[in-house]
Amino acid sequence: MKTVDGRKWATREDLIEHSGYSRDTLRKLWRDRKANGHPADRMIDGVMHWDLEEWTAWFAEHCQRPRDLSGVDRSGDPDEQLPPAGQARVLGVDTSRISQYAKNPPPGWPDPIREEELPTRTREYRTRRQLWAFADDPAGGFGTVGGRPSGPDPKVRAAKATKxxxxxxxxxxxxxxxxxxxxxxxxxxxxxxxxxxxxxxxxxxxxxxxxxx
Missing domain, CATH: 1.10.10 (Arc Repressor Mutant, subunit A)
Known part of the structure; x- marks a missing residue:
């Protein structure tokens, strides 16, 4: 963590510790910054840093986006291993969405529990438990309704207003x-x-x- 002009600047490792989310999740949030509004970085000593206060406010807003998870199927054996079609049914999406996830995985998309080699492709299996965790992860944005909210979380806004x-x-x-x-x-x-x-x-x-x- 660096302090510049009275403001704290955090590396990705600092953000991992600060937020509790994995490196892969934060990396994908940065990758999708044009769509999600992720704050810009600043190079300090040749290392990417982010303004900690600005990033914290953005992340709180990002996680508070309205989400609709009513299409997620919560029934069945949590440890059942499902092929892509079954994964799509659990999440309430078209099978093509699962194919897209394989090529361009969103933040929090779980690694397959096992893989099956077919003549023309690899079939990936995931459990219901993995899919439910993915759907419930607010950082991933699954089920987000509409765009980003008009402003940050009220608690974050109030905290920022005090200093x-x-x-x-x-x-x-x-x-x-x-x-x-x-x-x-x-x-x-x-x-x-x-x-x-x-x-x-x-x-x-x-x-x-x-x-x-």
């Missing part, structure tokens, strides 16, 4: 030092200096201007 964001001070100082520059130019300069995306700094600049009024 000032040092980035707002940094944005205010940058605006005061260069009053003639456009907000986008100042945001780009702050992003280069402190990390995070230009869009994030644009929002922070907007907050800084509101507080100055």
């Amino acid at each position: 000032p964001d040092p980035r707002i001070r940094q944005a205010a100082e940058a605006l005061a030092a260069q009053p003639g520059r456009k907000a986008g130019e100042v945001a780009a300069a702050l992003a280069r200096e402190h990390g995070q995306s230009v869009d994030t700094w644009k929002r922070i600049i907007t907050q800084a201007r509101k507080q100055a009024q």
